[in-house]
Amino acid sequence: MNEQDQPSTEVDVVVPGGGLDRFPNPGLPAHQPRLADLSEAGGRRAERQVAALFAVSILGTLVFLVAYFAVPMDATFYLPGVGETYGSHVLLGVGLALALLGIGLGAVHWAKTLMPDTEVVEERHPMRSSDADREDAVRTFLDGGPASQITRRPLIKYTLGGAMGLFSLPLLVQVVGSLGPNPQRSLYMTYWNGGPSDPGDHPTFKPLRLVRDPENTPIKATDVTIGSVFHVLPEGLLDMKDNVLEEKAKAAVILVRMDPSVIKSQKEKDWGYEGIVAYSEICTHVGCPVGLYEHTTHHLLCPCHQSTFDMTDDCKVVFGPAGRPLPQLKITVDDQGYLVSAQPFTEPVGPAFWGMEK
Amino acid sequence: MNALAARRRHPAAIAVLIMLALILTGAVYAAVAPRPAEAATVSADQVAQGKQLFVANCATCHGLNAEGRSAGAGNLAGPALAGVGSAAVDFQMGTGRMPLAGPGVQAPQKARQFSQSDIDAIGAYIDSLAPGPTVPNAEMVDPTKGDPTLGGEIFRVNCAMCHNFAGAGGALTRGKYAPSLFSTSPTHIYEAMETGPESMPVFNNQNITPEQKRDVIAYLKAIQDAPSPGGQRLGSLGPVSEGMFAWIFGLGILVAAAVWLGKKSA
Numbered sequence: 001m002n003e004q005d006q007p008s009t010e011v012d013v014v015v016p017g018g019g020l021d022r023f024p025n026p027g028l029p030a031h032q033p034r035l036a037d038l039s040e041a042g043g044r045r046a047e048r049q050v051a052a053l054f055a056v057s058i059l060g061t062l063v064f065l066v067a068y069f070a071v072p073m074d075a076t077f078y079l080p081g082v083g084e085t086y087g088s089h090v091l092l093g094v095g096l097a098l099a100l101l102g103i104g105l106g107a108v109h110w111a112k113t114l115m116p117d118t119e120v121v122e123e124r125h126p127m128r129s130s131d132a133d134r135e136d137a138v139r140t141f142l143d144g145g146p147a148s149q150i151t152r153r154p155l156i157k158y159t160l161g162g163a164m165g166l167f168s169l170p171l172l173v174q175v176v177g178s179l180g181p182n183p184q185r186s187l188y189m190t191y192w193n194g195g196p197s198d199p200g201d202h203p204t205f206k207p208l209r210l211v212r213d214p215e216n217t218p219i220k221a222t223d224v225t226i227g228s229v230f231h232v233l234p235e236g237l238l239d240m241k242d243n244v245l246e247e248k249a250k251a252a253v254i255l256v257r258m259d260p261s262v263i264k265s266q267k268e269k270d271w272g273y274e275g276i277v278a279y280s281e282i283c284t285h286v287g288c289p290v291g292l293y294e295h296t297t298h299h300l301l302c303p304c305h306q307s308t309f310d311m312t313d314d315c316k317v318v319f320g321p322a323g324r325p326l327p328q329l330k331i332t333v334d335d336q337g338y339l340v341s342a343q344p345f346t347e348p349v350g351p352a353f354w355g356m357e358k
Numbered sequence: 359m360n361a362l363a364a365r366r367r368h369p370a371a372i373a374v375l376i377m378l379a380l381i382l383t384g385a386v387y388a389a390v391a392p393r394p395a396e397a398a399t400v401s402a403d404q405v406a407q408g409k410q411l412f413v414a415n416c417a418t419c420h421g422l423n424a425e426g427r428s429a430g431a432g433n434l435a436g437p438a439l440a441g442v443g444s445a446a447v448d449f450q451m452g453t454g455r456m457p458l459a460g461p462g463v464q465a466p467q468k469a470r471q472f473s474q475s476d477i478d479a480i481g482a483y484i485d486s487l488a489p490g491p492t493v494p495n496a497e498m499v500d501p502t503k504g505d506p507t508l509g510g511e512i513f514r515v516n517c518a519m520c521h522n523f524a525g526a527g528g529a530l531t532r533g534k535y536a537p538s539l540f541s542t543s544p545t546h547i548y549e550a551m552e553t554g555p556e557s558m559p560v561f562n563n564q565n566i567t568p569e570q571k572r573d574v575i576a577y578l579k580a581i582q583d584a585p586s587p588g589g590q591r592l593g594s595l596g597p598v599s600e601g602m603f604a605w606i607f608g609l610g611i612l613v614a615a616a617v618w619l620g621k622k623s624a
Binding site: 032034076081082083084085086089090093108112113117212213214215219220222223224225226227228229230231256289291292293294295296297299301303306308319 | 511512515516519520528530531534536554556557558559560561562564565570585586587588589590591618619622623
């Protein structure tokens with residue numbers, strides 16, 4: 001123990017740095033003997049407590065074993081505070097918990113009441129090794145080169161260097177490789193462009209019927225009454241074998257009908273059909289589905305971050321973190337009265353990205 | 359039989375026969391004729407009684423003839439009710455939302471204020487103003503006849519964004535909320551979809567067919583009745599309540615254990 005680590009007994013010791021030690025070092029508190037150390041009765045009491053905890057563990061294990069074999073898996077019972085629940089689950093869980101907790105708590109209680117409680121001050125040694133040890137270490141390191149013969153066998157040196165150098169490539173390639181290729185046009189295109197859109201594809205636009213999700217049935221304009229909301233996908237999307245979710249994540253549309261007199265934007269009226277309007281259901285903030293339509297206020301709310309869009313006014317953002325209005329899908333009806341798309345989305349759906357045209 | 363045969367040439371026989379044939383035709387027609395489920399139970403008396411109840415209890419906000427009233431600039435005291443149908447009346451009054459407890463952003467659910475026969479009477483009166491959706495019959499809302507798997511799919515696309523994946527409800531804008539569906543009766547679920555109460559949009563029969571509505575009811579009934587294998591559901595709210603429980607209780611127990619372990623025994 002160094003000099004400065006000794007507990008001080010004097011008042012007003014000048015400490016290195018020039019300040020005053022404001023109060024005396026109280027030192028370690030006096031050792032308090034435990035009840036079990038003072039009397040045999042106290043020791044027996046602690047013994048009984050530890051034994052009781054171990055007995056709880058034994059009981060828990062028995063409960064577990066009995067529950068495992070005797071309680072049917074699908075038997076339910078009413079547990080206050082939880083409701084109707086499976087008896088087997090509850091008993092297995094409680095049994096295992098008691099079994100483990102009993103051992104753990106018993107061991108700790110044993111250690112704290114009966115095992116020796118001698119208080120030991122562990123002294124702090126200087127971190128620095130002795131000079132001899134340090135010199136020895138340096139010598140061992142320097143001897144390593146000649147001893148391993150790497151200095152006089154250059155073939156090993158260069159192949160090892162090559163192997164380790166080359167191994168950095170798989171790590172680098174993963175990072176660099178995932179930086180490209182650019183998504184190209186796929187961020188600008190959805191299934192409404194006329195079909196699945198892989199990067200580089202240029203599907204030709206054709207009017208697609210609006211179909212219900214998940215029923216996959218087309219929607220007549222007359223089906224959409226005022227105050228109705230439909231969750232819509234382009235026809236054909238749900239028939240795809242692969243990439244259904246990827247396409248759905250871009251093509252989902254929410255369709256509502258409002259009284260045309262409440263629609264403030266002329267463009268919104270023109271792109272809709274007699275008050276039926278279709279907007280991308282993908283939030284322009286981080287791409288959650290914006291499905292909470294309040295038909296009294298015509299507000300469309302995103303459940304993730306509470307972005308709120310005004311459906312009567314081009315789905316402009318009236319609250320929340322979304323940066324731009326939801327894109328509108330221009331719709332019309334075909335000769336059988338079904339709603340169809342009149343053109344693809346004219347701007348990217350979903351969250352904005354680097355390089356997106358304003 | 360002989361006595362009857364002997365009188366077959368009686369002058370009144372033809373009249374009796376025609377009479378019997380007419381009665382039989384009428385009875386058969388009455389038995390097989392298509393008719394709306396509610397039509398048979400509505401009487402003029404019921405409409406009159408409904409109007410009386412309406413004027414006494416509802417007209418303050420909805421107007422003496424259910425034409426709606428405004429409470430100052432832009433504020434609606436109560437909407438016009440022609441055409442909302444007895445389904446809307448049964449939902450709003452049956453769940454205790456109407457009569458409204460007080461002005462606010464949303465009518466809270468509370469104990470029902472009227473007997474079912476009074477509610478039916480007011481419904482009949484509202485139906486007499488203009489046709490609208492009527493109360494579904496027991497078969498239309500019978501959960502045992504629906505397909506909960508299909509209903510779950512429809513629920514997740516159309517309802518779960520507001521009512522939560524387990525029907526636990528959720529927040530909307532400016533203090534409005536989608537209520538929990540844990541204890542909503544099948545009839546009220548059906549009526550809510552059909553009439554679109556308050557903020558909720560309408561899911562008419564062309565959007566979600568009556569059979570699909572029954573499937574949704576079957577799904578909700580299935581999750582209402584399902585035992586909770588994982589123990590306490592913590593409101594079925596997902597990671598919010600579960601995370602809070604883990605941080606407060608899980609971490610709390612660990613901290614308490616650490617303090618106990620490190621504490622001197624005497």
